Every structure is written in C-alpha cells, then in structure tokens.
Amino acid sequence: xxxxxxxxxxxxxxxxxxxxxxxxxxxxxxxxxxxxxxxxxxxxxxxxxxxxxxxxxxxxxxxxxxxxxxxxxxxxxxxxxxxxxxxxxxxxxxxxxxxxxxxxxxxxxxxxxxxxxxxxxxxxxxxxxxxxxxxxxxxxxxxxxxxxxxxxxxxxxxxxxxxxxxxxxxxxxxxxxxxxxxxxxxxxxxxxxxxxxxxxxxxxxxxxxxxxxxxxxxxxxxxxxxxxxxxxxxxxxxxxxxxxxxxxxxxxxxxxx
Amino acid sequence: xxxxxxxxxxxxxxxxxxxxxxxxxxxxxxxxxxxxxxxxxxxxxxxxxxxxxxxxxxxxxxxxxxxxxxxxxxxxxxxxxxxxxxxxxxxxxxxxxxxxxxxxxxxxxxxxxxxxxxxxxxxxxxxxxxxxxxxxxxxxxxxxxxxxxxxxxxxxxxxxxxxxxxxxxxxxxxxxxxxxxxxxxxxxxxxxxxxxxxxxxxxxxxxxxxxxxxxxxxxxxxxxxxxxxxxxxxxxxxxxxxxxxxxxxxxxxxxxxxxxxxxxxxxxxxxxxxxxxxxxxxxxxxxxxxxxxxxxxxxxxxxxxxxxxxxxxxxxxxxxxxxxxxxxxxxxxxxxxxxxxxxxxxxxxxxxxxxxxxxxxxxxxxxxxxxxxxxxxxxxxxxxxxxxxxxxxxxxxxxxxxxxxxxxxxxxxxxxxxxxxxxxxxxxxxxxxxxxxxx
Ligand SMILES: Nc1ncnc2c1ncn2[C@@H]1O[C@H](COP(=O)(O)OP(=O)(O)OP(=O)(O)O)[C@@H](O)[C@H]1O
Ligand SMILES: [Mg+2]
Numbered sequence: 186x187x188x189x190x191x192x193x194x195x196x197x198x199x200x201x202x203x204x205x206x207x208x209x210x211x212x213x214x215x216x217x218x219x220x221x222x223x224x225x226x227x228x229x230x231x232x233x234x235x236x237x238x239x240x241x242x243x244x245x246x247x248x249x250x251x252x253x254x255x256x257x258x259x260x261x262x263x264x265x266x267x268x269x270x271x272x273x274x275x276x277x278x279x280x281x282x283x284x285x286x287x288x289x290x291x292x293x294x295x296x297x298x299x300x301x302x303x304x305x306x307x308x309x310x311x312x313x314x315x316x317x318x319x320x321x322x323x324x325x326x327x328x329x330x331x332x333x334x335x336x337x338x339x340x341x342x343x344x345x346x347x348x349x350x351x352x353x354x355x356x357x358x359x360x361x362x363x364x365x366x367x368x369x370x371x372x373x374x375x376x377x378x379x380x381x382x383x384x385x386x387x388x389x390x391x392x393x394x395x396x397x398x399x400x401x402x403x404x405x406x407x408x409x410x411x412x413x414x415x416x417x418x419x420x421x422x423x424x425x426x427x428x429x430x431x432x433x434x435x436x437x438x439x440x441x442x
Numbered sequence: 443x444x445x446x447x448x449x450x451x452x453x454x455x456x457x458x459x460x461x462x463x464x465x466x467x468x469x470x471x472x473x474x475x476x477x478x479x480x481x482x483x484x485x486x487x488x489x490x491x492x493x494x495x496x497x498x499x500x501x502x503x504x505x506x507x508x509x510x511x512x513x514x515x516x517x518x519x520x521x522x523x524x525x526x527x528x529x530x531x532x533x534x535x536x537x538x539x540x541x542x543x544x545x546x547x548x549x550x551x552x553x554x555x556x557x558x559x560x561x562x563x564x565x566x567x568x569x570x571x572x573x574x575x576x577x578x579x580x581x582x583x584x585x586x587x588x589x590x591x592x593x594x595x596x597x598x599x600x601x602x603x604x605x606x607x608x609x610x611x612x613x614x615x616x617x618x619x620x621x622x623x624x625x626x627x628x629x630x631x632x633x634x635x636x637x638x639x640x641x642x643x644x645x646x647x648x649x650x651x652x653x654x655x656x657x658x659x660x661x662x663x664x665x666x667x668x669x670x671x672x673x674x675x676x677x678x679x680x681x682x683x684x685x686x687x688x689x690x691x692x693x694x695x696x697x698x699x700x701x702x703x704x705x706x707x708x709x710x711x712x713x714x715x716x717x718x719x720x721x722x723x724x725x726x727x728x729x730x731x732x733x734x735x736x737x738x739x740x741x742x743x744x745x746x747x748x749x750x751x752x753x754x755x756x757x758x759x760x761x762x763x764x765x766x767x768x769x770x771x772x773x774x775x776x777x778x779x780x781x782x783x784x785x786x787x788x789x790x791x792x793x794x795x796x797x798x799x800x801x802x803x804x805x806x807x808x809x810x811x812x813x814x815x816x817x818x819x820x821x822x823x824x825x826x827x828x829x830x831x832x833x834x835x836x837x838x839x840x841x842x843x844x845x846x847x848x849x850x851x852x853x854x855x856x857x858x859x860x861x862x863x864x865x866x867x868x869x870x871x872x873x874x875x876x877x878x879x880x881x
Contacts, residue, residue, distance in 0.1 A: 230825075233825075233829045234825075234828070234829065235825050235829075237821065256828065256834070257825060257828035257829050258828045258829075258831050258832060258833050258834065258837075260829075261828070261829055261830055261831040262831045266829075267829055269826065269829075272826070273820075273822050273823050273825075273826040275823050275826070275827075275841070275844055276844060276847070276848065277843065277844030277845065277846075277847030277848060277851075278840060278841075278843075278844045278847070283827075283830070286830075286831075286832055286836070286840075287830035287831050287832065290830070290831030290832055290833075291831045294831070343830065347830070347831075
C-alpha cells in the first residue's frame with residue numbers, strides 16, 4: 186500500500202530524512218519509535234503533504250501512485266490521514282463545521298452522497314461517544330482551549346469519521362491518561378481492517394500493549410536504523426536508543442516483507 | 443474654478459433651501475463651516491490626521507447634490523434589506539429622506555425618531571444644543587456642516603429604552619451624486635438604544651457620501667452603534683461619528699467597512715463624565731486598489747473610564763488599510779483603563795496595512811496597553827485543513843473568515859451579528875460555502 190524508497194528530505198537546506206525506506210502492506214500496523222528530533226514527525230508530515238519540506242530524493246508510492254506530487258487535500262481524500270502530534274487551534278471555526286467539511290470532502294471524492302446536517306450530527310455524536318468526547322466540543326472552535334488529551338481525542342474522532350486507508354498517528358498517545366489511552370487504542374483497533382494500514386509513531390511501549398504492531402522500526406538521524414517485531418519495543422523500553430547507534434553495521438535498511 | 447469654489451457656489455445657491463434656513467444660529471454655523479472648508483480645502487497627506495489618506499484628487503472631481511426623490515432604488519432592495527430585521531427603518535436616498543421606503547413603526551413613549559428637517563421645526567432648541575460647531579472635525583465634516591440636506595434625528599427621554607434597532611439606511615443611486623447627511627442622536631440619562639447606519643449604493647460610477655453622526659449619550663445610558671458600509675465599488679465614503687459620553691454611560695461602536703473605493707471613518711468618543719465605558723470594534727475587508735482608513739479617538743477626559751478597542755482588517759489585491767487609534771488620557775483622569783489592538787491579515791503581497799497607535803497619556807495611575815500585528819494566513823492552520831481534505835481555496839477562505847469572526851463575535855445583538863456575517867461572507871470568494879458556520 187505504501188512504499189517509501191530512499192526518501193531524502195530537508196528544510197532550509199538542513200537534511201532531516203537521509204535515505205529512509207519503509208514498506209507497509211494493507212492490513213499491517215507499523216510502529217515507529219526513535220529519539221526526539223530524529224525525523225518521525227517530518228516523515229509523517231511529508232506523507233500527509235506538507236509542502237514546507239523539500240524532498241531532495243527518493244520516492245513514495247501509495248496504492249501504486251506517486252504520492253509526493255499530490256497536494257495534501259488530494260491525499261486526504263484518497264484515504265491518507267495524519268493524526269497530528271500538535272493539533273492546530275483554529276479560533277472562529279466551530280469543530281462541527283470543520284468535521285462536517287472534512288467528512289464531506291472525503292465523501293464527495295469517494296462518490297458518496299454528502300451528509301446533511303441531521304445525518305452528520307447523528308454520525309458525529311455516536312463517534313464522539315465512542316471516543317469519550319462531550320457534545321459541547323462540537324460547538325467550540327477547533328481545538329481552541331482544548332486540553333492536550335482533548336486535542337488528541339479530537340484527532341481520533343476525525344480519524345474514525347474519515348475512515349482512512351492509511352492512518353499515521355504521530356504521538357497520539359502523548360499526554361493521555363490511562364483511560365484516554367484505552368480510548369485511543371480502541372479507536373485504532375476498531376479501524377484495523379485487512380484493507381487498511383496504520384503507522385503508529387510513539388515513544389512508549391505502553392500504547393503498543395493495546396495496539397499490537399506487526400513491525401517496530403527505530404528511526405534515528407533521519408533513517409531507519411533497526412526493524413523488528415513487537416519485542417523490539419520492549420527492548421527499547423529497557424535499553425534506550427544508545428546501543429543502536431553504537432552498532433551501525435547492524436542497521437537495517439527498512440524491512441522488506 | 444477649483445472644486446472647492448464649486449462647492450461654495452453650490453452652497454450659495456442652496457443655502458436658502460436648506461432645512462432650518464431661517465434659524466440664525468444655523469445660518470451662521472453654515473456660513474462659518476463653508477468658510478472653513480474653503481480655507482482648508484480637501485485634506486492632503488500633509489495634513490495632520492490624514493498622513494495615509496489624501497483627498498486631493500477630489501479637487502478635480504465634480505459632484506452634484508441630486509434632487510429630492512430622484513432615482514429611487516427598486517422596491518425589492520428594501521425587502522432584501524429588511525429581511526429578518528425587526529426595527530425602525532429610516533431610508534435616505536441620495537441624501538434625502540424617502541418616506542415611502544421608510545417604516546418607523548411604533549416607538550415607546552418618550553422616544554422620537556424623525557428627520558432632521560422636521561426636528562429643526564419641532565425641536566430646534568434641542569437640535570441647536572447638540573448640533574455641533576463649524577469647527578468640528580476635518581474639512582469634510584465642515585463641508586457637511588455647511589451642506590447637510592437631511593438626516594435622522596433620534597431623541598430618547600430619560601430612562602427610555604428602544605428595544606429593536608433603529609436602522610438608518612443610506613442609498614446612493616445617482617452617478618456623481620453627493621450625499622451630505624447629518625444624524626443626531628440624543629439619549630438622555632439612562633436611555634438605551636441600538637442604532638444601525640447602513641450605507642449602500644447602486645451606481646456603477648463614483649458617488650460621494652459625506653456623513654456626520656453626532657451622539658450624545660447621557661449619564662448611565664447604553665448606546666450601541668453599528669455601521670455597515672457596503673457602498674458600491676466606485677463610491678467615495680467619508681464619515682464621522684462623534685460621541686460625547688456622560689457619567690457611567692456605555693457606548694459600543696462597531697464599524698464594518700466592506701465597500702467603496704475609498705472609505706474614511708472618523709470615530710471619536712469623549713468621556714465627559716467619570717466611569718464611562720466604550721468598545722470600539724472594527725472590521726474591514728478591502729481588495730483591488732481600494733483604500734480604507736479608520737481614524738479613531740478615545741478621549742479619557744475624566745477618571746475611571748474603560749475603553750477597549752479592537753480593529754481587524756483583511757486586505758487583498760493591492761488594497762491599503764489604515765488604522766490609527768488615538769487614546770488620550772487627560773491630566774487627572776486617574777484609573778483610566780485603555781486597551782487597543784489592531785490586527786491585519788494580508789492576503790496578497792501587494793496589499794499594505796498601516797496601524798498606528800497614538801497614545802497621549804497625561805495622567806499617572808492609568809492602564810494603557812496596545813498592540814498591532816500584520817500577518818498572513820497561518821501555514822500550520824492551512825495545512826491542517828488541507829490534510830482533512832479541504833481544498834486550498836476553501837481552507838484559505840475559512841481561515842480568512844475565522845480571522846474576522848472575532849470581530850463578529852463582539853457584536854452582542856444576534857440579528858445584527860448575522861447581518862454583519864452575511865455582509866462579510868458576501869465579500870469572500872466562496873463565501874457561500876461558509877454559510878453553515880455559526881458563531
Ligand atoms: N520547519 C523546520 N525548520 C527547521 N527545522 C525543522 C523544521 N521541522 C523540523 N525540523 C528539525 O528536524 C528535526 C526532526 O524533527 P521532527 O519533528 O521530525 O522530530 P521527531 O522525531 O518527530 O521528534 P519528537 O520525538 O520530539 O517529536 C529536528 O531537529 C527539528 O528541529
Ligand atoms: Mg514528532
């Protein structure tokens with residue numbers, strides 16, 4: 186579903202991703218871990234279509250098509266979803282309007298009829314219940330004044346409403362209490378399906394107890410330095426990242442499955 | 443002959459026919475105002491308070507005052523205007539009251555809503571006391587004082603509250619037509635009212651509006667004033683709103699400027715009693731080569747006054763937006779509390795915003811804060827919306843709307859807020875896509 190080959194990305198001339206490769210098949214869940222500043226969010230944003238990053242080389246194909254040439258909104262409509270590490274506050278725009286516009290943009294693209302106000306409300310209220318959000322959050326401005334955890338729940342809400350094919354969750358677990366973590370994990374697990382793929386960026390083994398990944402990758406200095414199964418996460422939890430940097434000859438160049 | 447002299451000629455010809463032409467004080471005031479206009483001419487950039495807006499080009503342009511009753515607008519226009527708007531409606535066409543289009547409706551005891559010519563007959567003394575002087579304001583205000591043909595007169599006796607808004611609608615329909623309207627609002631102690639000044643035009647070629655509104659807000663009165671400027675693209679719009687506030691009064695001014703090729707708004711309030719409160723809330727949208735200038739003065743003449751001023755401008759094309767906000771705190775006006783913010787959103791590289799706070803603080807023990815920003819559409823927000831499937835144009839319009847929404851939210855009267863929102867959406871490309879937005 187997603188093939189990243191030798192991706193090189195920089196910002197203002199400063200290289201951030203240095204030849205990163207990753208292959209994700211439908212139905213799989215990949216976890217990406219790695220030290221702060223290693224390039225995890227950069228990768229996530231580049232996949233979602235942020236154009237402030239400069240792609241210096243490499244390819245990304247999604248469902249057999251070149252992803253990098255498509256604008257962010259086209260990718261979103263084609264099923265790519267990014268749950269932001271830092272969801273943006275948009276004062277003056279109600280969450281309800283935002284969610285409905287997003288849902289209908291995606292529905293239009295999929296040839297489905299747009300939801301009217303009634304149907305949308307029904308749908309969104311039931312999803313909000315599932316992610317433990319009170320209805321009042323519909324009528325507040327997008328993320329404005331939301332607590333860290335509330336913002337993350339709002340991201341999960343968007344994900345469940347948009348039913349993406351490829352979802353990238355960038356530290357959606359950070360700042361969540363235990364209950365919220367379960368809610369997020371439930372949301373993700375409900376979405377797991379043979380025709381969907383997930384990339385979960387996290388610093389914590391904890392989340393991976395709930396969302397058990399098929400593969401775990403370690404990103405350091407803009408490239409994947411180690412890949413393995415769920416046991417790699419446990420090892421990282423115990424040993425940190427330093428031992429990986431010391432054994433460059435062991436570095437894997439992504440996984441080929 | 444220069445334009446200034448043409449105006450003087452117009453004055454000589456018209457003076458006898460102006461309302462109240464038999465009132466000596468008014469005749470003297472007009473003579474003096476005309477002299478003052480001739481002496482000053484149209485403001486140029488060299489003039490104090492006009493550094494960013496020159497009207498020198500008006501020297502070469504001829505406007506004439508249309509006849510009363512000429513070229514009334516289509517009836518349907520009023521229907522659309524009044525839609526969903528309860529209230530008392532006075533309509534002026536090309537500077538003249540139009541009784542057929544107006545509907546003053548029933549008012550509570552002690553409230554008078556009439557035209558200036560009528561008020562000059564029935565309430566000459568009260569009008570005289572509040573009419574203003576030939577020396578007020580800049581030269582356009584002087585020209586208005588000399589030539590004003592018509593306008594609204596509102597008087598609220600002590601403690602009278604008019605619930606529904608009083609709408610004053612000014613429509614310019616005649617090419618090269620000049621409208622000089624002068625409105626007077628006198629709210630006695632404890633009175634309450636909401637006034638709307640709505641300017642629009644149907645002429646494809648230049649028109650000139652030169653309006654003056656004077657508001658006397660008595661002690662403990664509460665006056666909300668909303669101005670919605672939606673003149674035609676080629677219109678020139680000059681207007682001042684001058685308020686005197688009595689002790690404990692609350693005056694809220696909302697100025698929304700969307701139309702006209704050039705619009706200049708002078709909005710002033712003076713705290714003539716202690717414990718006054720005022721809100722100056724402004725928002726404008728300009729594009730193309732258009733120009734809008736808000737020149738505001740809040741005069742904390744006496745202690746314990748609170749003022750809040752927020753202006754937001756959206757500038758597109760090679761438009762120019764000017765905001766200058768003077769805050770005066772007189773010697774002895776202790777415990778004055780003033781805050782001012784001016785934020786501009788530039789939608790194009792050619793657009794230009796100037797925001798100038800002018801603080802004249804002559805008292806100690808006061809709070810006075812001000813800030814100004816000039817920015818563009820935020821990249822993070824834009825990306826967030828696009829990452830959710832919204833196309834770039836829709837996302838930009840949504841964020842532009844969101845920028846203005848803060849100013850809309852400050853309009854406390856819901857029907858007026860909705861009216862203001864509709865006016866804004868009508869200006870934004872793709873605005874209809876945003877109609878589902880609620881506050
Ligand atoms: N717009 C930018 N301008 C300059 N540097 C940037 C920019 N965006 C990212 N970087 C830099 O790129 C590097 C990678 O950042 P990124 O956000 O991808 O890290 P991360 O792995 O997600 O870290 P964290 O675990 O802290 O979230 C960092 O050194 C960061 O400072
Ligand atoms: Mg990150």
